[in-house]
Amino acid sequence: MRSTHKKCLGLIFVSVGVLIAVFHTWSNGPSQIVDIQPRGESLLNKVLAQQYPYLTSGHESIAYHVKDKVASHLALNSCFCLADKESFQLPLSSLLFPRVWAHKLDAAFLESHPDPEGVKHHRAQEYSNFQKRSYSPADLPIIAEANSPLQYPTQGVEVRPLKTILIPGLGLKEEKTKHEVYLTATLGVFDVAATVNGVAVKGEGEKLMTLSSPFLPALNRQLQFVTYTNTVFHPKTADTVKFATDGHQAFFSIKVGHGPMPKLYNSGYQKEYNISALVTIATKTFLRYDKLKDLIDSIRSYYPTVTIVIADDSEHPQPVTGPHIEHYIMPFGKGWFAGRNLAVSQVTTKYVLWADDDFIFTANTKLEKMVDILEKTTLDLVGGAVREVTGYTATYRHTISVEEGGEEGDCLHMRHGYHHVIDGFPNCVVADAVINFFMGRTDKVQQVGFNPRLARKGHLEFFVDALGSLHIGSCSDVIVNHASKIKLPWGQTDSQKAYKSFRYSSSTADVNLHNEVFYFNNRFKCMTSQ
Numbered sequence: 001m002r003s004t005h006k007k008c009l010g011l012i013f014v015s016v017g018v019l020i021a022v023f024h025t026w027s028n029g030p031s032q033i034v035d036i037q038p039r040g041e042s043l044l045n046k047v048l049a050q051q052y053p054y055l056t057s058g059h060e061s062i063a064y065h066v067k068d069k070v071a072s073h074l075a076l077n078s079c080f081c082l083a084d085k086e087s088f089q090l091p092l093s094s095l096l097f098p099r100v101w102a103h104k105l106d107a108a109f110l111e112s113h114p115d116p117e118g119v120k121h122h123r124a125q126e127y128s129n130f131q132k133r134s135y136s137p138a139d140l141p142i143i144a145e146a147n148s149p150l151q152y153p154t155q156g157v158e159v160r161p162l163k164t165i166l167i168p169g170l171g172l173k174e175e176k177t178k179h180e181v182y183l184t185a186t187l188g189v190f191d192v193a194a195t196v197n198g199v200a201v202k203g204e205g206e207k208l209m210t211l212s213s214p215f216l217p218a219l220n221r222q223l224q225f226v227t228y229t230n231t232v233f234h235p236k237t238a239d240t241v242k243f244a245t246d247g248h249q250a251f252f253s254i255k256v257g258h259g260p261m262p263k264l265y266n267s268g269y270q271k272e273y274n275i276s277a278l279v280t281i282a283t284k285t286f287l288r289y290d291k292l293k294d295l296i297d298s299i300r301s302y303y304p305t306v307t308i309v310i311a312d313d314s315e316h317p318q319p320v321t322g323p324h325i326e327h328y329i330m331p332f333g334k335g336w337f338a339g340r341n342l343a344v345s346q347v348t349t350k351y352v353l354w355a356d357d358d359f360i361f362t363a364n365t366k367l368e369k370m371v372d373i374l375e376k377t378t379l380d381l382v383g384g385a386v387r388e389v390t391g392y393t394a395t396y397r398h399t400i401s402v403e404e405g406g407e408e409g410d411c412l413h414m415r416h417g418y419h420h421v422i423d424g425f426p427n428c429v430v431a432d433a434v435i436n437f438f439m440g441r442t443d444k445v446q447q448v449g450f451n452p453r454l455a456r457k458g459h460l461e462f463f464v465d466a467l468g469s470l471h472i473g474s475c476s477d478v479i480v481n482h483a484s485k486i487k488l489p490w491g492q493t494d495s496q497k498a499y500k501s502f503r504y505s506s507s508t509a510d511v512n513l514h515n516e517v518f519y520f521n522n523r524f525k526c527m528t529s530q
């Protein structure tokens with residue numbers, strides 16, 4: 001057993017230190033189970049060789065033993081499209097223990113496409129352009145070598161485009177008689193804001209500047225006055241600075257870019273939340289004017305002056321009038337997400353509340369609670385609950401994660417549940433996707449947007465697009481009623497809904513569109529859900 005173990009592992013030689021470094025770097029990634037034996041081992045080795053070639057040298061003769069428990073949590077760019085195995089079937093077992101299903105998006109989309117190789121190539125090209133656009137030199141790992149006499153900032157140095165800053169924290173500690181350091185950059189130049197006697201400075205105003213002195217304190221004083229001026233305009237990038245003596249070198253990055261532009265809403269000074277000043281209710285309607293009227297009437301009994309924005313793509317639109325109502329007529333059948341986009345684009349208040357046209361406000365529909373949590377936490381969006389005619393109340397909480405999958409695309413995993421309860425709000429949790437009844441910061445919801453190609457169905461697509469940019473919560477104590485007796489879509493269990501929206505869309509073209517959005521736009525090869 002020992003010798004097989006050795007034989008199996010003996011092929012790969014990497015130092016334990018490197019393993020730890022990689023574990024650390026990747027531990028924030030998705031935590032799906034990855035099989036790393038035996039294929040995974042060579043993958044681990046490949047990744048090390050590709051990403052840290054300068055670190056894998058030097059300890060080849062020392063063997064290591066993979067610790068499965070930890071290593072299996074590493075994302076190794078090789079996600080699998082695996083469904084749960086079918087187990088015994090009891091009545092209700094699928095409700096109690098919802099099985100994970102897997103949908104191979106690449107197979108589903110490509111097999112119906114007339115030119116699968118062409119579309120794969122095009123997707124790869126678009127992805128490579130996307131990576132170039134979103135790459136920042138500040139994302140590169142920088143390793144500090146052992147026992148450097150150099151002192152320098154490791155993060156938090158930032159300069160506005162074409163502006164000048166003092167570089168904080170530069171210093172040298174060494175026991176020599178002659179001291180010399182130099183700095184290099186690629187997107188800017190160095191200078192000194194003051195001179196110190198006994199220090200020679202060469203290359204002021206250039207990309208390479210050298211400072212030398214026989215007196216270490218004088219040199220360290222001079223280093224406090226070193227400036228960096230960005231000279232190559234780019235609104236969002238980073239410059240990697242090298243700071244070195246002849247024997248040692250250190251690297252750190254200076255972020256180059258404008259600060260985030262605030263987008264503040266002037267809602268007037270208030271002691272209590274004034275919903276009319278803070279919130280606009282947005283909805284989309286198609287033919288259901290009786291339902292829409294009930295929604296508006298119910299809103300008016302609780303919030304008489306809140307603005308309601310209605311996007312309407314009915315074929316023969318009927319007038320919807322009244323105070324604080326904006327009715328936008330769209331071309332016939334423009335669709336669900338196009339309507340959401342239009343309605344949300346017209347909102348001028350800090351928050352927008354999304355409601356379907358067949359919802360009914362009740363005394364439990366307390367928008368103040370949603371405003372309160374958005375005002376007091378870092379959440380960007382908070383979902384409520386929808387009560388069916390039957391009494392069943394749904395919050396539709398899901399978590400979403402993405403696991404890297406290499407050239408074929410990544411894997412999208414959706415599960416029931418949430419991440420954690422929110423401190424101070426016992427009825428509220430943090431999740432990645434919530435129900436169709438939510439309040440969000442208007443500017444953030446507009447930033448994510450709703451893909452207008454999704455005409456008939458679409459809900460999770462918005463939350464997939466929002467992953468990484470919106471912080472999302474869900475509160476079970478803000479409840480709106482659902483008027484329709486037909487159990488669509490909230491009368492079903494969450495899993496039925498998710499499944500249906502992806503698998504049983506009304507037409508082949510619709511299924512294809514959803515496959516395309518996930519396969520091409522979001523670059524997934526696989527989706528698993530419950």
Ligand SMILES: *[C@@H]1O[C@H](CO)[C@@H](O)[C@H](O)[C@H]1NC(C)=O
Nearest residue numbers: 268270274275276277278305
């Ligand atoms: C609340 O806001 C609305 C709209 O901005 C405004 O007309 C109304 O006077 C405000 N109410 C109070 C009590 O401040």
